[in-house]
Amino acid sequence: MSPLALAWSQFRLERKLFWRNPSAAFFSFLLPLTLLLLFASVFAGDEDQLNVIVPGIAGLSVMATTFNAMAFNLTFLREQGILKRLRGTPIPASSYFAGFLGNAVANAFVQVALIVVIGHVLYDVSWPRDWLALVVFTTAGVVAFGSLGIALSHAIPNFDSAAAYVNAIFLPVMFVSGVFYDSDYLPDGLSAVAEALPLKHVVDGLHGAIVTGAGVLDHAGALAVVALWAGAGLVLAVRGFRWE
């Protein structure tokens, strides 16, 4: 098989494995949707709140499907010796990672699409006004959070502690980044932290794309911050990578 066909084969395997793992499927797929339904139902009819929550949860799900999933999965694959086994086969590393990462990318895009559709159909949030910005910010978020998740997996000593490491980052970042409320209400100190982190900027970009119609150029600063994190994440992900 060609490297491309092997990547496709790996991708299909990863899809199969994803749906066979109920807890992973729940945490990275159903949890954001559940949060969306809960919060949106609380604020049903409050257009301003819904316009914050729908793009906020879309950003959150980009992080959950990539950052959390990469950190958990790689820690597991490394601890179980599955990466080491793959390393001893003729499957090219590029094919393997294309399939493995492709699975996370697919999850992120499917999630964002579901959230946009649910937001429109159930809660009357508008269809995205700038589709290009939606794709660009989703992609930038996927690259940044995916590579940061891989980099984090290098620091996690074993699978038992993976949840602690991931949630110690994921939960605070989620709360300061304006996922459930407008981050303008944050006190100055927390606001500065949120500004430095990528999630708020992904959420801002998605908010522009879905709600206001602000395009990529209007959020060039936000995109630059996400791109910086993506660059740092990629360097750390590649540099620290271990197969065992």
Added chain:
Amino acid sequence: MSGPAIEVSDLRKSYGSVDAVRGLSFSVERGEVFGLLGPNGAGKTTTVEILEGYRSRTGGDVRVLGHDPATRDRRLQERVGIVLQGSGFYPRLTVHEAVAHMSRAYPSPRDPDETVRLVGLEDKSDVRSNKLSGGQRRRLDLALALVGDPELVFLDEPTTGFDPAARRGAWEVVRTLRDLGKTVLLTTHYLDEAQALADRVAIVKDGAMVASGPPGELAPSSSGYRVSYLSGGERVEHQTGDPTDLLHRLTGDALARGERLEGLEVARPTLEEVYLELTTEVDG
């Protein structure tokens, strides 16, 4: 293709100031089952992992099927099957799915169903790997290493943790591999396993070779042969590295005295005795 399957000359590997492998040399002929024996920490796994392409070497030269494994050439990996110690599976994949998935990586794989049968897992074909017993998981290891129809198979401690029946099963698979003309490099700390399977063995200690040869012919370095006879109803035993000379003296003396050496026995050292002599630290 000619030349040995594996050639190792003056292999060295250091981890910081620790020398794990110190000038190891051996070669494995094509079609041969070669056993690497030694106590834990002797450098067996380090050596094998260098040959498999997992680790770099500090010095010396290594050829596997004519390639330098350090280059991690895909053409080499297509011809090699690896059974590692303690490497896992996707827990939610069935035996058949795992073997079929791996088969796609190879240019001319063995049929997945046939491979599953070869290792005796046909009854577990649709069972997910997290539901397999330890011995069954080891057989799945073997199936994944064999599905590419490799010329050379590395088996690192392939039967550790097996019950006796599973061990016999794994031995049958190794014999099948030899009958198929495959080359096998086996590491083990079970001497009966080496004796039963290996055409030749190398005994490694502290990263260096202390003996090598067919398991039944390993020459002990010192008093390995036991010569014994009955004298006045008591068995007298001598140990010697040179039984020819000792027998000549004993029989000569007996003949000179006009006696017979009742119950005369000459015992070759077993592999276990050679191994223990070569690898056990003598205290004091």
